[in-house]
Amino acid sequence: MTAPDNNEGGLSVLDRPNSYIGRTVPRPNAKRLIAGRGTFVDDIKLPRMLHLAFLRSPYAHAKIEGIDSDEAKSMPGVIGVFTGKDLIDHCTSWQGVLTHLAGLKSAPQSALAVEKASWQGEAVVAVVATSRALAEDAIEHIIVDFKDLPVVLDMETALDPATPVIHPELGDNLTWTREVVGGDVEAAFSNATHIVEETFRFSRHTGVTLEPRGLVADFDPVERKMTVYHSGQAPHMMQAIFAKHVDLPEADVRVICKDIGGSFGIKVHTYGDEMATVAIAKILGRPVKFIADRVESFTADIHSRDHKVTARMAVDAEGKILGYELDDLTGVGPYSMYPRTSAIEANQVISLSGGQYDFENYRAKATVVYQNKAMMCQYRAVGHPIATAVSEGMADLAAAATGLDPLEFRRRNLVADDAYPKTSAAGAPMDDLSHHACLDKMVTMMDYDAVRADRTAARAQGKIRGIGFASFIEVGSPSPLFYGTGGARISAQDGATLRLEPQGTVTVSIGVTEQGQGTEAIIAQIAATAVGVAIENVRVKTGDTDNSPYGGGTWGSRGAGIGGEATLQAGKVLRQNILHVAGAVLQTGPDTLDILDGAVVDKQGGAERITLADLGAQVHFRTGELPNDLQPEFVATQHYRVKGQPFVLTNGIQASYLDIDPETGGVTLLKHWVVEDCGTVINPQLVDEQIRGGVVQGIGGVLFEECLYDEDGNFISATMADYLVPMAAEMPDIEIAHVETPTSTSELGAKGAGEAGTGGAPAAIMNAVNDALAPHKARVTTHPITPERVLRALGVI
């Protein structure tokens, strides 16, 4: 615990009377969304607003020899046509590198392709018209003289000397490489009783936010102020980026995020089409709207995953892990994404894989290469689905080699719950984790013996049925070491300002944002608890750089851990401020008073002394009645960042139970269980629904989702009919339980909950598939595990 709260008489602030921590309360903004009264960015209409559409490269790699847009310019409704060259002076280029990722290199990237297009879908020409339809009409009349260049698609050959180099100025197609070594892997392998080896492949995914990316950029040429309504997760980060590249002071750029239709890490990057929109709004001095259509989302949103990992694990005769090594290769498109870079996912894989296990000898290498496919960057659970699927796939192989039940193998190898703080073999600091408690809870919750008996019975009837587990760790609440240290203007700190209004209500302004997770609800719960008011009397404002304390926004499972703690601390200060004034007004010591349910009460006995509404009225309107030496401050701001650790880890275990159809190869998910330790649970329902949604996104990745390219680099699954995301009928019911080990880095003790579902589900399901296939001597380690891959493994086709 950090600063003890002296006013609680030994009780944690979380245990205050009428605490909302740990209670399910409905989200204040959900009612509006359910009534269809949300404001998503495409719902915004401004006077004289124009619409943008883009001509995008139909080629994966092509030189732009000339652009003829004369005819388009005279089309009805067309206000302007802009090429990459036209925008060079209005929007500076950028490079997706971070200084602390040594050796990471990337070519400069512009809002629109200038000399050449480097992936199919890269924006080449922007057309502004009075409607989107008219802008699209005009695009039909633009002739771009593209000259085909050789394409680099296969990450496995990207570094071969015979492969063309995408950006000759970089020298080769290597983005970044890093090796992590802990202990003595060679000795470990030479002492092993069993050594298991496997290769895993993970397809390319994308986020498919149901609301596509979009923005409205509104430039006032008189005041020279830019307002951007953005479907995004990180308003302050975007403020800094827009300001820098269209050359405005940050203070004159306002970014507003209203309702966001899903983000999952897709909406926290710098996209050329969005930068072009802002630059063009500045040129024209009028509001300009760009909303990606679905095909644009598929081809121009960031992608993720696309890894090939070979791994080896050494165990002794008792099944104790002696050593673990892996080689990760990933292809990230033609540029490293700005400003977070495209090296983080691979870095997470090698930093985290196997971190749930107690072993000392580790070697992992990441190789990140360029290719002519869509750009890749951080999508929900960054790296974890890969890190976990590999370690858990290897754990099951090692268990089988040793003749152990998969859970028994995990019991013997998971880090003991009392072993923290600890540093993993990869060098990652670990604290406050509970693998064994989670595993025990899982055994009880799912009734493992009964499920095993059911599997035996089903197999006796000819079913191909399996059970799979995944123990995992998951990074949340990233510290400044993640991005800021490397030079990116991405805040790891967030502030909360709490204000007591004259009527006794509390207004919270906060930097973390809402995209449906329930950020506003949990912030209101924490504020209500910390100050001592009913939750109905708390209003939360977020997503507006003009009105929120500076902060990083919501990503990396940081909303509760960082935004929540800032709110708690600000709430405590505000309560003290209020009690100080109340003490003076009531002529008693502030420490004999408390605030409960919107009124100042006697700490002993709880008798009501004055309501906050009365106190508010007195302080704001009848200030003359106050002693002259008393200056009431009914506003408090506190900031919070994670200190001394690179991040706050969470942990848990997932289990999957499924059937495979021997004829179609299709997987039917019968049931899925999750035990998660995200520290203090602020709102059980919201946490559980974050986990369920995350699990289903992980299921999409392991069973359905695949960005498919043909041999020319054409993206051939770029519609919702071809890129399959989970539908209601295919999804299982998901049962969830919690172990609560509060993080010792904060008083609130909350860790992130947004990503663990996605990080662990693919591993559990892959293991269940391979458990089902084991009696048939078949295995699948390529994701997605499609019916075709299953049938091939079974030798049916």
Add this chain to the structure above:
Amino acid sequence: MDETTVISCTVNGEAVEEIVPARLNLVDFLREKLDLTGSHVGCEHGVCGACTVRLDGVIVRGCLTLAAQVNGATIETIEGVTATGEVADLQEAFLARNAAQCGFCTPGMVMSAAELLTVNPDAGRAEIRDFLSGNYCRCTGYQAIIDAVETTLAGRKNGGSTT
């Protein structure tokens, strides 16, 4: 220039007459001409269900229907069914169960679920899952939505209360 046509229809109980481009689809008509922005556009190719609205009593994809086709028709959107209170119990159940996260799919989901409530009042969980499979939700994982619909069905059977 766009070819246009004049349409008259009833939208959420109000008579509407508008000149529309022949190629304009129904959801864009509702959103852009009538400012009924509760219906959303998620794919514009008939897969995601975010644009679901009711046309002459039956749900349709607003992105696959042309505005020109609805001449003389009756259209109801999320704004309309919210105002009449027809789905108040369903919406209450969505709220209580946190069946909406980002809320982008939700209006379409509510429109589809409302149809299920009337056409198959005896639907079990699997049937609810099947019926709603034309509406994608990327946030919730569906379970909360299925729960909310199940609760509403049960409530209607018990005489109109969702609790």
